[in-house]
Ligand SMILES: Nc1ncnc2c1ncn2[C@@H]1O[C@H](COP(=O)(O)OP(=O)(O)OP(=O)(O)O)[C@@H](O)[C@H]1O
């Protein structure tokens with residue numbers, strides 16, 4: 165049986181854009197995970213954690229998977245680790261974060277895995293790219309676009325455009 169899941173990716177250290185594109189490739193580099201939709205990349209002000217940390221790039225994906233939720237979490241964490249993710253400061257800077265936002269319409273409250281992600285409904289850095297990717301998406305029965313508009317960090321979310329390449333450099 166396969167299930168559609170929404171994953172959220174974030175990076176605020178190193179070559180953020182390259183990290184995200186390699187992470188997408190790594191996440192689907194298994195027959196157990198197929199890519200269905202990819203959002204735009206957004207640049208976002210950090211929410212929580214140290215105030216002086218760099219801005220993030222964030223994006224979301226919809227995948228189809230036959231992994232169970234814990235297997236999917238382990239897969240996401242293996243991809244984080246491949247990208248030298250360390251866990252030092254809560255909500256602190258990181259090369260790569262991969263969160264499971266939804267897994268079909270499952271709700272789960274285990275010690276190591278909560279689905280839907282318990283903070284996604286209030287995070288414009290997740291909700292805005294998700295709503296642009298899938299205008300019909302809902303979270304806990306509420307349209308994701310409505311949740312994005314109500315989220316306190318919406319002002320800190322902007323479309324990301326890579327640095328323009330300058331000839332001769
Ligand atoms: N839906 C979920 N997706 C990913 N991790 C989850 C989820 N629910 C619970 N966790 C647990 O959260 C733990 C901490 O994850 P992580 O270090 O990525 O947190 P964070 O990104 O700093 O903060 P946040 O959880 O607010 O996004 C993970 O080890 C994992 O067991």
Ligand SMILES: Nc1nc2c(c(=O)[nH]1)N=C(CO)CN2
Nearest residue numbers: 174208209210211220255289
């Ligand atoms: N803008 C932004 N802020 C965050 C992010 C993130 O991905 N983007 N992730 C966090 C912990 O998951 C905490 N704060």
